[in-house]
Amino acid sequence: MTKPALSLAADRDSRERPAIVTVESLRFAVTDRRGRRTDILGGVDLALSDGEFVSIVGPSGCGKSTLLNFISGLLPVQAGRVEVFGKPPGSGRVGFMFQSHGLMPWRTISANVELGLEIAGTPRAERRERAGAMLAEMGLRGFEDHFPGELSGGMRQRAALARTLIADPDIILMDEPFGALDAQTKVFMQELFARYWNNHRKTVLFVTHDLSEAIALSDRVLVMGARPGRIIAEHDVPLARPRDFDRLRSHTLFNDLYERIWADLRREASAGMRGREP
Numbered sequence: 001m002t003k004p005a006l007s008l009a010a011d012r013d014s015r016e017r018p019a020i021v022t023v024e025s026l027r028f029a030v031t032d033r034r035g036r037r038t039d040i041l042g043g044v045d046l047a048l049s050d051g052e053f054v055s056i057v058g059p060s061g062c063g064k065s066t067l068l069n070f071i072s073g074l075l076p077v078q079a080g081r082v083e084v085f086g087k088p089p090g091s092g093r094v095g096f097m098f099q100s101h102g103l104m105p106w107r108t109i110s111a112n113v114e115l116g117l118e119i120a121g122t123p124r125a126e127r128r129e130r131a132g133a134m135l136a137e138m139g140l141r142g143f144e145d146h147f148p149g150e151l152s153g154g155m156r157q158r159a160a161l162a163r164t165l166i167a168d169p170d171i172i173l174m175d176e177p178f179g180a181l182d183a184q185t186k187v188f189m190q191e192l193f194a195r196y197w198n199n200h201r202k203t204v205l206f207v208t209h210d211l212s213e214a215i216a217l218s219d220r221v222l223v224m225g226a227r228p229g230r231i232i233a234e235h236d237v238p239l240a241r242p243r244d245f246d247r248l249r250s251h252t253l254f255n256d257l258y259e260r261i262w263a264d265l266r267r268e269a270s271a272g273m274r275g276r277e278p
């Protein structure tokens with residue numbers, strides 16, 4: 001039974017645990033063909049503890065996806081420091097999920113979910129078994145042999161989530177994973193992922209434009225400012241888990257947090273309109 005969890009979390013020790021993702025003074029600039037330089041990231045600092053769920057919100061173009069690309073090792077660090085488990089990124093077990101499901105239309109759902117294990121050389125029978133278990137956890141039992149085109153948008157996104165989680169990543173990077181879904185399906189996915197997280201307590205860095213989603217899912221919400229991107233505010237979410245998503249939105253603390261984060265974003269947007277530089 002789900003405990004109606006609108007009390008404050010008693011145990012808030014996760015940040016005392018050692019950081020497993022560390023980003024320090026991360027800067028990133030691009031230079032166009034005419035030699036004009038644009039600063040994209042202007043000194044990002046953040047630390048994620050083992051088992052912490054952290055969201056990032058911020059205006060479009062502030063560099064959220066770019067930051068995830070640095071942590072996953074897709075982009076080489078120009079200036080500053082990025083470490084995952086004390087090493088340069090790219091070596092640990094990191095799962096990535098995007099807004100678009102990215103499933104291959106010619107592979108069955110199970111074959112899509114198994115892909116990472118297949119590349120890693122996991123035997124076929126074990127792959128099939130693990131994919132079946134993961135699809136069942138995502139509520140997709142019985143759809144193993146269907147093709148992506150035969151599933152609804154929400155089901156495809158659940159399959160994409162299963163594909164991300166099947167390799168049992170230690171860190172999960174999510175870039176607006178539920179951003180393209182309708183409101184109801186979105187809440188369903190949030191609850192599904194919150195349940196998974198409550199059971200497995202992975203370290204998650206979750207990018208979203210949806211403040212309610214950020215608060216409902218996270219231990220901490222980081223606000224990123226635009227041009228050049230950096231963390232301008234941080235808000236703890238001291239709500240006990242598991243959380244009752246239906247009741248969260250009428251909770252005073254939830255609404256206070258929403259207003260405070262929204263005020264940060266609004267201040268940032270008006271600073272952007274006035275222009276930060278002389």
Ligand SMILES: Nc1ncnc2c1ncn2[C@@H]1O[C@H](COP(=O)(O)OP(=O)(O)OP(=O)(O)O)[C@@H](O)[C@H]1O
Pocket residue numbers: 030040058059060061062063064065066067
């Ligand atoms: N390799 C690159 N070359 C040129 N410009 C880049 C590069 N990578 C990112 N940018 C620019 O950096 C800025 C940040 O992009 P990014 O996609 O990280 O923003 P975002 O915060 O994820 O935005 P959104 O919320 O719209 O997804 C954008 O202005 C983008 O055009």
Ligand SMILES: [Mg+2]
Pocket residue numbers: 064065066175
């Ligand atoms: Mg983005």
